[in-house]
Amino acid sequence: MDSAGEVVNDGKITLEGFTVAARAFADKWKRHNLSFPPWSWVPLINRTLLKKEEGYLSLEKIIILSSVDESAEEESLDVTADWSEREESIDHTVLVQNVEDEAHYYDYHIVYSASYMVPMLYFRGYSSDGRPLSLDVIKRDLPSSSVSLLLESKWTFITQEEHPYLNRPWFKLHPCGTEEWIKLLSESSSSDGCQMPVELYLVSWFSVVGQVVGLRTPLEMLI
Amino acid sequence: MAANEEAMKYVWEGAIPLQIHLHKSEVASHPAPPPALVLAPRIGYLPLLVPLIKPYFKDSLPPGEDSIWFDYKGVPLKWYIPTGVLFDLLCAEPERPWNLTIHFRGYPSNVLIPCEGEGSVKWNFVNSLKEAAYIINGNCKNVMNMSQSDQEDLWTSVMNGDLDAYTRLLPRLKMGNIEDEFSRKESLSSPQSRQGGGAEIDVAGQVKTARIPVRLYVRSVSQNFENLEDVPEIDTWDEISYMNRPVEFLKEKGKCFTLRDAIESLLPEYSGDRAQTSGEEEADGSQETRGEIKLVRIQGIELKLEIPFSWVVNNLMNPEFYLHISVLVKAPQR
Numbered sequence: 001m002d003s004a005g006e007v008v009n010d011g012k013i014t015l016e017g018f019t020v021a022a023r024a025f026a027d028k029w030k031r032h033n034l035s036f037p038p039w040s041w042v043p044l045i046n047r048t049l050l051k052k053e054e055g056y057l058s059l060e061k062i063i064i065l066s067s068v069d070e071s072a073e074e075e076s077l078d079v080t081a082d083w084s085e086r087e088e089s090i091d092h093t094v095l096v097q098n099v100e101d102e103a104h105y106y107d108y109h110i111v112y113s114a115s116y117m118v119p120m121l122y123f124r125g126y127s128s129d130g131r132p133l134s135l136d137v138i139k140r141d142l143p144s145s146s147v148s149l150l151l152e153s154k155w156t157f158i159t160q161e162e163h164p165y166l167n168r169p170w171f172k173l174h175p176c177g178t179e180e181w182i183k184l185l186s187e188s189s190s191s192d193g194c195q196m197p198v199e200l201y202l203v204s205w206f207s208v209v210g211q212v213v214g215l216r217t218p219l220e221m222l223i
Numbered sequence: 224m225a226a227n228e229e230a231m232k233y234v235w236e237g238a239i240p241l242q243i244h245l246h247k248s249e250v251a252s253h254p255a256p257p258p259a260l261v262l263a264p265r266i267g268y269l270p271l272l273v274p275l276i277k278p279y280f281k282d283s284l285p286p287g288e289d290s291i292w293f294d295y296k297g298v299p300l301k302w303y304i305p306t307g308v309l310f311d312l313l314c315a316e317p318e319r320p321w322n323l324t325i326h327f328r329g330y331p332s333n334v335l336i337p338c339e340g341e342g343s344v345k346w347n348f349v350n351s352l353k354e355a356a357y358i359i360n361g362n363c364k365n366v367m368n369m370s371q372s373d374q375e376d377l378w379t380s381v382m383n384g385d386l387d388a389y390t391r392l393l394p395r396l397k398m399g400n401i402e403d404e405f406s407r408k409e410s411l412s413s414p415q416s417r418q419g420g421g422a423e424i425d426v427a428g429q430v431k432t433a434r435i436p437v438r439l440y441v442r443s444v445s446q447n448f449e450n451l452e453d454v455p456e457i458d459t460w461d462e463i464s465y466m467n468r469p470v471e472f473l474k475e476k477g478k479c480f481t482l483r484d485a486i487e488s489l490l491p492e493y494s495g496d497r498a499q500t501s502g503e504e505e506a507d508g509s510q511e512t513r514g515e516i517k518l519v520r521i522q523g524i525e526l527k528l529e530i531p532f533s534w535v536v537n538n539l540m541n542p543e544f545y546l547h548i549s550v551l552v553k554a555p556q557r
Binding site: 116160161168169 | 465
């Protein structure tokens with residue numbers, strides 16, 4: 001099972017492969033995704049004695065402005081046509097917006113799972129005073145398509161688990177069968193039957209997983 | 224078969240005597256209640272003991288809702304780690320009874336993931352079982368295909384420490400076999416599992432490589448010490464390195480894959496021909512730079528590193544098929 005040359009046939013990746021793929025992913029992101037800060041590689045301190053470096057990718061302090069605009073608008077649409085009532089509800093909207101409009105900060109870590117031999121996305125949200133956001137609040141920040149996906153599908157769900165290295169509760173995105181859909185991506189994107197080069201593994205993975213949390217992967221990265 | 228069953232019996236019967244104190248900030252009665260004495264199964268989990276403990280303290284609690292957690296000398300205890308592992312890891316010098324503090328309020332949700340009683344513990348158990356299955360078999364189908372009631376019964380057998388019930392249910396789990404060359408035993412799982420097993424078998428029928436579910440907890444001390452009592456207490460979990468990583472079990476003809484080989488594969492910085500388990504001096508003084516494995520504990524037993532790893536796995540693993548290893552090391556000097 002060659003680690004650096006190509007992705008393993010079955011959609012999984014080795015630890016060495018993950019390190020290579022992570023660097024390639026971070027490089028491409030830096031070049032093509034200028035609307036976002038770059039990902040950084042965080043080496044695992046207690047592993048630095050080894051020749052093989054281990055670590056994870058980190059993207060932190062991404063600001064998502066929480067707005068109640070959309071939902072408030074929807075609410076006001078449900079209200080009857082009575083003008084005075086509508087006026088009242090508009091005022092209510094403005095009032096609520098002033099109170100609740102605040103920045104939510106998000107940290108994302110891409111961590112390798114040695115058990116499943118695929119990457120996992122860990123994330124957490126917090127307000128400007130550092131207080132963690134609950135999953136209900138976070139779900140409101142996610143694209144509405146994700147929320148229905150999460151609620152309905154059996155292929156992905158979010159759980160609260162301990163970060164593998166930081167001794168703190170984070171949220172983890174569980175895409176079931178990661179290796180299966182990576183395999184599909186790999187097969188569908190290659191015309192001559194070649195396997196996906198390991199450098200593109202995380203790019204492909206993130207192009208799917210990132211969408212669930214509202215982070216889009218520019219198409220240029222997939223080349 | 225007999226040897227393996229005997230070992231499992233010892234593992235399942237292993238227990239830690241606990242002396243549980245109510246945190247003083249929560250004592251709302253006078254006099255304060257005496258501590259509760261509870262015998263905690265090693266393979267169990269602290270939240271499962273709450274029904275035994277709560278009656279001691281319920282009359283002393285201030286009004287409000289319970290959110291229960293435990294601490295040892297101020298360190299919040301991770302409830303999803305088996306009790307025996309917590310004890311082996313946090314008490315260098317075993318403390319009997321083990322003095323813990325229980326809290327019914329003020330859950331430290333910034334450091335501990337939430338626990339909603341038995342349901343959370345069961346979820347954690349099943350998840351670990353799936354992960355172990357994936358490592359051993361290459362997929363979790365055996366767990367997913369188990370009927371809901373069988374899964375329930377399996378969990379109940381673990382919760383109740385009922386080894387007989389667990390053993391009866393194991394064949395339905397169809398977990399792949401981890402080869403053990405040192406005890407003649409029938410596979411506890413069905414014959415079909417061998418085909419789906421993670422262990423590759425070459426033409427000659429020799430097992431080449433397999434993945435073993437291991438959770439390694441490494442406590443590192445910077446100073447050398449004579450006795451375990453001299454090992455400083457830990458203040459936070461940040462002093463412990465946790466590795467949830469399978470061991471690649473390599474079987475080479477004529478060579479025995481030992482516990483040392485397994486640990487060194489996860490902690491290569493402690494390996495080498497000259498790595499040792501107790502303070503012998505190095506001829507060239509290089510002990511100053513390399514670290515040293517001081518102690519390895521599994522199920523409360525301090526093991527010699529030369530023991531064949533397959534024996535350790537098959538006899539000392541937990542019911543979710545994970546082998547939990549607590550290691551105390553002296554850190555390498557840099």
